[in-house]
Amino acid sequence: MIHYYTNREVSKKIEVNLARWKRWSRSFLPPDPLGGMQSGYARQYTFRDLFKVFLGGHLLSHLKLSVPACRQVLADLSPWLKANGFFDLHGSNKASTRKRAQDGPYRIYFCPLPPTGAKGRPGFTYLIRRSVSFVIDVSTKGHQVTETMEETLLRSGAPDGFVFLRDPNVQMINVSALVDVLVEKLHHQPR
Secondary structure, eight states, rough: OOOOOHHHHHHHTTTOOOOHHHHHHHHHHHOOOOOOOSOOOOOOHHHHHHHHHHHHHHHHTTTTHHHHHHHHHHHHHHHHHTTTSSSSOOOHHHHHHHHHTTOOOEEEEEEEEEOOOOTTBBBBEEEEEEEEEEEEOSSSOOOOOEEEEEEEEESSOOSHHHHHHHHTTOEEEEEHHHHHHHHHHHOOOOO
């Protein structure tokens, strides 16, 4: 069964001002198909819509991107997020959460491209990293940590992740942690 969330319910659970949540929703989702401000219907969100707005709000408020830049990042990453199960997490679907947690944390690094064209529309390149294994060796005098990463470059001219990460404009989204925070807040029962 798919659970739908309302504006008021979401803003209370994730502790974001209702007006701010509605503003984010209008910025990152298409108009509500059931009606407008005067229709009498409250907008309802699936987990996919909820996560899209939550991620867009994170980009806007924490990483200080502009609304057009946030929209571009969401549009660029949506196919990858869908293919990797980040939009398929329904509020009650614990199995998907466990599977994704076992996959290792995903981090998305992104870097702006120089503006092109007359409008200077924002463009980005992406490096998606997943931690495959993490080993701590305490037998040596100092602790030695070895982490194996799986990398995916999207829209990037860089030959590998090392070259990509050398750009001083690179920013990071810990997408696994964002999903975990959102799911935890949605399932948290106030006392």
